[in-house]
Amino acid sequence: MRSCLVVDDSRVIRKVACRILSDLGFETAEAEDGVTALESCRAHMPEMILLDWSMPNMSGVEFLRALRRERAGDKPVVVFCTTENDVNSITEALGAGANEYIMKPFDRDIIQAKLAEVGLA
Amino acid sequence: MKPDDVAYLTHMLRRRSGMMLGRAKPEFIEGRLAPVMRRFGFKDVSGLVAELRHGRDALARAVTEAMTTNESSFFRDRPSFDVFEQLVLPALLTRRGSAKRLRIWSAACAAGQEAYSIAMLLDDHKLAAKGWTIDVIATDISAEMVARGEQGLYGHFEVQRGLPVRRLVDHFSQEGSSWRVGENLRRMVTFRPFNLLDSFGWLEDIDVVFCRNVLMYLDHKAKVGVLDQISEVLLPDGYLMLGSVETPQGLSNAFDPVPGSPGLYVPARAALPRQAVG
Numbered sequence: 001m002r003s004c005l006v007v008d009d010s011r012v013i014r015k016v017a018c019r020i021l022s023d024l025g026f027e028t029a030e031a032e033d034g035v036t037a038l039e040s041c042r043a044h045m046p047e048m049i050l051l052d053w054s055m056p057n058m059s060g061v062e063f064l065r066a067l068r069r070e071r072a073g074d075k076p077v078v079v080f081c082t083t084e085n086d087v088n089s090i091t092e093a094l095g096a097g098a099n100e101y102i103m104k105p106f107d108r109d110i111i112q113a114k115l116a117e118v119g120l121a
Numbered sequence: 122m123k124p125d126d127v128a129y130l131t132h133m134l135r136r137r138s139g140m141m142l143g144r145a146k147p148e149f150i151e152g153r154l155a156p157v158m159r160r161f162g163f164k165d166v167s168g169l170v171a172e173l174r175h176g177r178d179a180l181a182r183a184v185t186e187a188m189t190t191n192e193s194s195f196f197r198d199r200p201s202f203d204v205f206e207q208l209v210l211p212a213l214l215t216r217r218g219s220a221k222r223l224r225i226w227s228a229a230c231a232a233g234q235e236a237y238s239i240a241m242l243l244d245d246h247k248l249a250a251k252g253w254t255i256d257v258i259a260t261d262i263s264a265e266m267v268a269r270g271e272q273g274l275y276g277h278f279e280v281q282r283g284l285p286v287r288r289l290v291d292h293f294s295q296e297g298s299s300w301r302v303g304e305n306l307r308r309m310v311t312f313r314p315f316n317l318l319d320s321f322g323w324l325e326d327i328d329v330v331f332c333r334n335v336l337m338y339l340d341h342k343a344k345v346g347v348l349d350q351i352s353e354v355l356l357p358d359g360y361l362m363l364g365s366v367e368t369p370q371g372l373s374n375a376f377d378p379v380p381g382s383p384g385l386y387v388p389a390r391a392a393l394p395r396q397a398v399g
Contacts, residue, residue: 085277085295094286100285106281109278110282113281113282114281117286
């Protein structure tokens, strides 16, 4: 089964995203900030990471830059899922190594469409 | 809904657009007509149909548009665009290398997503900078949809279904929570309201016709007529792109399938008067 780490400081968003991803055939894990997510990735590198931007301790972009420096950290497909919905943020995320970008609010169709974009549909 | 009203709507739609209502459920019809009823002040479908029977053309047009409008998305049915990008476009760029002119028709463009998707793929080749003249002609029976396409303004959800974020950043600019198609793409696309039952006389020398998921809604006579007219406006070495489950087989002998490319057709050798004359 494909694995996805959902990183978001909102418990509600993590729950909603995990439910959608589970329905789409993913085994999900959760992290509430970048630091916890990085620890999780070191223990088990997921196939995909759904990543919020603004979080305490370590932001999504900081996490992504750190992840890409980790051993096998280039492997996970990283899809941002954030309220940072401006062109500059999207460009910064892509520059940091994001594969796709979801602008909140999102629904199941958007997640499914983005999974297709990154070849995980 | 009264059976009489359904029968009247079925007949009217078929006459005005070639669309087959088939066994559409009353809820579907009422759902599609709800905005028209609000706009024209009707409380129920019966009242609306009663007015239609008096021959109000503006109302009939609005009903036809509401019933025939289909939701679309950027790069919808991606395999068709893969075929266009990997097979059709390279062939045409070679064949038209000296004329440097391409005319592509999106025959039922809805709010323009198909036409702009085509324009994005063309823009990848920077053809305008290389001196090419590109015309993407986008038509739809719905004047409202055509107006939306011309505006090129799409909502938060529309730009996140089928459109890779890299293309969003490269080709759109943000306006509040909406996104507007960039000027370079909009210059390539010309929108026009057009009923496929009307004469194609104003169209000529088309390199590629995108007519995807349209025939499936039309009655037999309309399908035959549309394919016949497409065969007249399509260049002898052009391409017809239908929906991947659609076929001209049994409707027209003017097209041959391209093996291995579902939905892609070329003018049949035997049906090429321009080549036969030459």
